[in-house]
Amino acid sequence: MLNLRETIDRQVSLALGDLLSAEEAPLALCSLSRPGFLDYTLSLPMKLARTRHQAPVVIADELQPAVAGMACAGLAEAVAPGYINIQLSDTFVADQLSSMLGTDPAMLLQKAGNSQKIEVEFVSANPTGPLHVGNGRGAALGSVLATLLETQGYDVDREYYVNDYGSKMKFFTESIAHYLFPMMGLEHAMPEEGYHGAYVSDLAQAIFDRKGSELRSLLEEQRLAAIEEDGKSLVLASIRQALEEMGVSFDTWFSERYLIENGWNDRVLQQFRDRGVVYEKDDAVWLRSTDFGDDKDRVLVRRDGEPTYTLTDAAYHFNKFHRGYVKSIDVFGADHIGHILPMQALMKSLGLPDGFLEVIIYQIVHFLRGGQRVVLSKQTGEIIELADLVREVGKDQARVFFLLSSADSELEFDLEVAKRNSLDNPAYYLKYTYARLCSVERQSRGIGAVVPSVASPVDVSRLTTAEDRELLKCLLKAQDEVDDAARTRQPHRILYLASELAKSVNAFYQKEKVIQEDADLAQARMLLVLASQRLLQAYAHVLGVTLPESM
RNA sequence: GGGCCCAUAGCUCAGCUGGAUAGAGCAACGGAUUUCUAAUCCGUCGGUCGCAGGUUCAAAUCCUGCUGGGCUCGCCA
Numbered sequence: 001m002l003n004l005r006e007t008i009d010r011q012v013s014l015a016l017g018d019l020l021s022a023e024e025a026p027l028a029l030c031s032l033s034r035p036g037f038l039d040y041t042l043s044l045p046m047k048l049a050r051t052r053h054q055a056p057v058v059i060a061d062e063l064q065p066a067v068a069g070m071a072c073a074g075l076a077e078a079v080a081p082g083y084i085n086i087q088l089s090d091t092f093v094a095d096q097l098s099s100m101l102g103t104d105p106a107m108l109l110q111k112a113g114n115s116q117k118i119e120v121e122f123v124s125a126n127p128t129g130p131l132h133v134g135n136g137r138g139a140a141l142g143s144v145l146a147t148l149l150e151t152q153g154y155d156v157d158r159e160y161y162v163n164d165y166g167s168k169m170k171f172f173t174e175s176i177a178h179y180l181f182p183m184m185g186l187e188h189a190m191p192e193e194g195y196h197g198a199y200v201s202d203l204a205q206a207i208f209d210r211k212g213s214e215l216r217s218l219l220e221e222q223r224l225a226a227i228e229e230d231g232k233s234l235v236l237a238s239i240r241q242a243l244e245e246m247g248v249s250f251d252t253w254f255s256e257r258y259l260i261e262n263g264w265n266d267r268v269l270q271q272f273r274d275r276g277v278v279y280e281k282d283d284a285v286w287l288r289s290t291d292f293g294d295d296k297d298r299v300l301v302r303r304d305g306e307p308t309y310t311l312t313d314a315a316y317h318f319n320k321f322h323r324g325y326v327k328s329i330d331v332f333g334a335d336h337i338g339h340i341l342p343m344q345a346l347m348k349s350l351g352l353p354d355g356f357l358e359v360i361i362y363q364i365v366h367f368l369r370g371g372q373r374v375v376l377s378k379q380t381g382e383i384i385e386l387a388d389l390v391r392e393v394g395k396d397q398a399r400v401f402f403l404l405s406s407a408d409s410e411l412e413f414d415l416e417v418a419k420r421n422s423l424d425n426p427a428y429y430l431k432y433t434y435a436r437l438c439s440v441e442r443q444s445r446g447i448g449a450v451v452p453s454v455a456s457p458v459d460v461s462r463l464t465t466a467e468d469r470e471l472l473k474c475l476l477k478a479q480d481e482v483d484d485a486a487r488t489r490q491p492h493r494i495l496y497l498a499s500e501l502a503k504s505v506n507a508f509y510q511k512e513k514v515i516q517e518d519a520d521l522a523q524a525r526m527l528l529v530l531a532s533q534r535l536l537q538a539y540a541h542v543l544g545v546t547l548p549e550s551m
Numbered sequence: 552g553g554g555c556c557c558a559u560a561g562c563u564c565a566g567c568u569g570g571a572u573a574g575a576g577c578a579a580c581g582g583a584u585u586u587c588u589a590a591u592c593c594g595u596c597g598g599u600c601g602c603a604g605g606u607u608c609a610a611a612u613c614c615u616g617c618u619g620g621g622c623u624c625g626c627c628a
Contacts, residue, residue, distance in 0.1 A: 005568090029568060036572095043570050049608065056608080082608090083571070126628070168628055193627085256628095284626055295553075295624085302626045309628045337555050338623045363556060363621075371562085371577095405564055408556055410621070412563060417577090423590065424577065432590060443587050488567055496565060496575085503575080510583090510592040529587095551590075 001108060001479040002096065005030055008040055008086070011070040019066060024048060030086070032477050035470060038075065038085040042067065045082040056082020088476070090461045096476060097531045102454035105537035109482045113153010117324050120146040122331035123243065124161040127235045128172035128195055131242045131386040133376055134333065137362050137411065139386070140402035142331040143248045144491035145360070147542045149329075152486045157325075159252040161316065164232055165260055166309065171195065173228040179204035180227065184216050203231050242387035247395050247544045256312055264315040265307045268350070269300060271318065277349045287314075287349060294345035314346045321352055329358045329489065337361055360489055362407035368414040393418040396545040400427035403495040403543070426499055427545065430536065433502035434547035436509065437533040444515050444526055452527040462524040467508040474504045475531050482542075491542075498539035505532050 008030045013020075016028055027048070033041040045059035052059060060078035067084050068076035074089035100108060122142025125135050146156045163169070175194040179201040181187055190196075207230045208215075215223050236253070243249065259265060269285070272278045277288050278300065285301035287310070300311040320328045332339065340359045347357045367374050367382075376382040383389055390398045397418040404426070405411045423429050444451055452458050463472060478497065485493035514525040540547045 031568080031570085034571070041570085043609095046570070046608065079571090081571075163628060166628060282626080286626095299626045304626080306626085308626065310626095313628090334556075334622045336623085341554070361556075361622090368563095409564075410557070414563090421590085426576080428590085429576095432588085436588065436591085440587050447587095484567065490567080492565085493567090499575080500565095506591060507593085509587080510589085513587070515587045551588080 001100065001103075003111070003479045003483055004040070004088075004096075004476050005032075005480045008070075008072060011072055012042065012067065015066045015070045016063060019063060024051075032473060032480070033085055035466070037079075037083075038077065038087040039469075039473060039476070040086045040088070042084040042086070043082070045078075045084065049082065060084050090459070093472065093476070094458050094460045094527075097460065097527050098452065098454050098456075098458065100475070100531045100534050101452065101527075103534070105534045106541045108534055108538035109151045109479060109542065111151060111153050111479070111483070115153060115155050116326045117157065118149055118154045119157045119159050119320055119323075119325045119328045120149065120331065121159045121161055121328060122146075123239075123248075124163070124332075125239065126163045126168055126172075127232050127239065128168055129197060129235060130199060130238050132384060133367065133386050133389045134365055136246065136386045136389060136398060137365050137402045137407075138331050138333060139243055139246055139248045140399050141360065141362055141407055141491050144399075144403065144494065144543055145329065145331070145489060147544065148482070148486045148491055148494060151482055151542065157251045158249070159254055160250045162232075162236065162253055162255045162257075165256045165312070167193075169228060169232070173224055173231060175200050176204045176207065176227050176231050177224060180208055180215075183208045183212060203234055206234060207231065238387070242385070242390065245387060245395060246390045246398055254316070256316070259312055259315045259319060260307065264319050265311055268315040268318045269311065271350060272300065272314075275349065275351060287346070289342060289345040289349060292345040292348035294342050298342060298345075310342065310346065313343065314350060317343075317347060317352070317357060318350055321356060325356075326353075327356055327358060329360060331360045331362065334361055334363050358489070360407055363410040365402070365411045365413050368412055368416075370416045371414065374415075389415075394427075396431070397425065397427040399543060399545055400430075400495060403492045406490060406492050426495070430498055430502055430540065430545070431547055432551060433505050434533065434536050434540070435549060435551040437505065437529055437536065438549040440509070440514050440529050441526075441533065444522075444529075447515065449515065449526070450519070450523060452523055452530060458523050458527045459520050460524050460527065462521045463528065465512060467504075467511045468525070468528065471504040471508045471528055471532065474501045475528070475535055478535055478538075494539055494542050498536060498543065501532060501536055501539070505536075 012028050012030060013025060020028060028042065028044050030040045030042050033039055045056040045063065048059050049056045057080050060082050064076055064078040064084055067073060067086060072088055072092045073086050075087040077085045079085060120142055122138050123135055125131055146158045149156045171191045171193050172195055174188060174191045177188040178190040178194065207227060215226060218226060272287060277291065279286050279288060283303045284299050287298045287300050289298050290296065298310045299308050301307055317328060343357060343359065367376055374380065374382050376384045383392065393415060401413050401418045417425055421428055423432065463469065481493065481497050512525060514522060514529055516522050537547060
C-alpha cells in the first residue's frame with residue numbers, strides 16, 4: 001500500500017513549490033483529518049502566519065487553489081481558523097482500494113526496503129528453567145516487532161541468546177545433581193543459590209532414565225558436564241515448545257558458550273586493549289566505561305580469571321556486528337533497566353556505530369482473574385509457566401492480551417477475560433469481525449452479485465455516509481500508521497489499529513446495507529468490505545494471530 | 552540518593568511529525584432486531600490530561616522543577 005501522507009506531502013510540495021520559500025517548504029506536512037473534516041488536513045497556513053505577518057485564513061485562501069489542483073485531490077477547502085482540508089479524489093481512492101484486492105494480505109503492508117539486516121533479540125531467558133508467564137510479554141512484543149520491521153523492508157532475524165555459561169548454569173547443574181546423584185547412590189549438596197522447583201527433580205529423573213548407567217562410569221567433572229548438557233537441552237526444548245505454542249519462533253538460538261569457546265571474548269578484549277580503554281586494578285581487568293557515559297567502570301575479567309557477563313555481552317554484540325547486522329534491537333523486561341547505560345557504553349567503547357544497539361524495555365505484567373489481581377506462584381496454586389498460560393487462554397488471546405498496552409506501561413492481563421468467548425475480548429472481536437466480512441463476501445457471491453476485483457473500476461463516489469467515510473479513512477491511513485509504529489518500535493499500535501478497523505467495520509455494517517438493489521452502491525460497499533477483510537488479515541499477519549472465515 | 556518507566560473518564564488503557572470538540576473497552580443507564588451472523592450497533596453519563604512554571608499563534612503531546620507509584624543500582628547473569 002502507499003503511505004498516503006508521504007504521497008500527499010510530495011504532491012503538496014510540488015503544487016506549492018513556487019508559493020513557499022525554502023524555509024517554509026518543510027512545514028507543509030499533512031495529517032489525517034478528524035471526523036467531519038474531509039480526509040486530510042494541512043495546518044500549514046497557521047504555521048506561516050507569524051513569519052508572513054498575515055492572518056492564517058488569508059494564507060489558506062491563497063494556497064487553496066494550488067492544493068485543489070493536486071492529482072490526488074478531489075476537493076480542497078480553506079477553512080477557519082486556518083486549515084486546508086483535502087478530500088481525496090474518487091479515482092485515487094478507487095485505485096488504492098482496488099490495489100489492495102490484488103495483493104496477498106501477508107504482503108499488503110509491505111514496503112520496498114533497503115534489505116538491511118536487523119536482529120531482534122528477545123526472551124533470552126536463562127536456560128535454567130521453564131519460561132515464566134512474564135516472559136510472554138517479551139515474546140509477544142519481540143515477535144510482533146520483528147514482523148513489523150519486515151513490513152518496512154528490513155531483513156529481520158529473530159534471535160534467542162542462550163546464557164549457557166557462568167555461575168547460574170553451574171548452580172543449575174548442581175541443583176540437578178543434588179537430585180540425580182542419590183539415584184546412583186551418591187550425594188551432591190544443593191548449592192546456596194540453587195534451583196528448587198519441582199522441574200529440577202523431574203529433570204534429574206529424566207536424565208537418569210536416559211543415561212544413568214553411563215553417568216556412573218564418568219568422573220565427577222565429566223558427570224557434571226554431561227548433566228549440564230542434558231539439562232540445558234531438555235530445558236531449551238521446553239522453552240522452544242512453549243514459544244511455539246504461542247506462535248513464536250526464532251531463526252537463531254545463540255549460545256553464550258559458543259562465544260567463549262570460539263575466542264570471541266579474547267577477540268573483544270583485544271579490541272578493548274587496542275582502543276586503550278582498559279586498565280588493571282585489584283588483579284582484575286577493568287573497562288574505563290565512564291569515558292563513554294557509564295556511571296561506573298566495569299570489570300571485564302575477574303580476579304579469578306573468569307570473564308564477566310559484561311565482557312561476554314560485549315563479545316556478543318561485537319559478534320552481531322560482525323555477522324553483518326546494522327542494528328540489534330534487544331527486548332528486555334524492566335528488571336534489566338539498569339543494563340542499558342552500561343551496554344550503550346560498551347557499544348561506544350568498542351567503536352560500534354551510534355544506534356547499533358537499541359534496547360526496548362517492557363514494564364511488568366499483573367495478572368487478574370475476574371478483575372482481582374492474582375499472585376502467580378506455586379503457593380497460590382496459580383499457573384506460573386508460560387506454557388500453562390497459553391494453554392489456558394489460547395495462543396491468539398495470549399498474544400493479543402500481551403499487546404494491550406504500550407511496552408512502557410505496566411500491563412494488566414485478565415485471564416478470565418482472555419479466555420472468554422465474548423466481544424469484550426479484543427482477540428475474539430477481531431475474529432468475529434473477520435468472519436462477518438467473509439460472510440458478506442460469501443453471501444454476495446452466492447446471489448451472483450458482481451464482486452469488485454483488481455481490474456474492475458468501482459464508483460467510490462457513492463460512499464458518502466459518515467460510516468462509509470470513517471471506514472474508508474481506516475483503510476487509507478493503514479500504511480502511514482504501520483510505518484509510524486515500526487519507526488517508533490511500538491508493536492502494540494498494530495493491535496489498536498486492528499481493533500479500530502474492526503470497530504469501523506461493525507459500525508459500517510450495522511448502518512449500511514452492503515448487498516442491495518442499487519448495484520453500483522452495492523459494489524462500492526463491497527469494495528470496502530473486501531479491502532477491510534484484506535487489511536484485517538494483514539494486521540493479523542503482523543500480530544501473528546489467526547482469523548477464521550466463519551464462526 | 553542516582554538512573555529509567557508511569558501518572559489522561561469510576562476501572563484498564565490508547566492518544567508519537569505540537570493543531571479544530573481529548574478517545575476506546577469495561578462498568579452504569581436508555582434505545583435499535585421478521586439480521587448481508589443483534590456473537591452487533593447507536594445514544595447518555597463520566598475528564599482542572601498528577602501539581603507548578605516555561606516555550607509557542609496553538610501543549611495531554613516539547614522543556615524545567617516538584618509530588619506519588621513501579622523497576623533498578625554485584626568482580627551475579
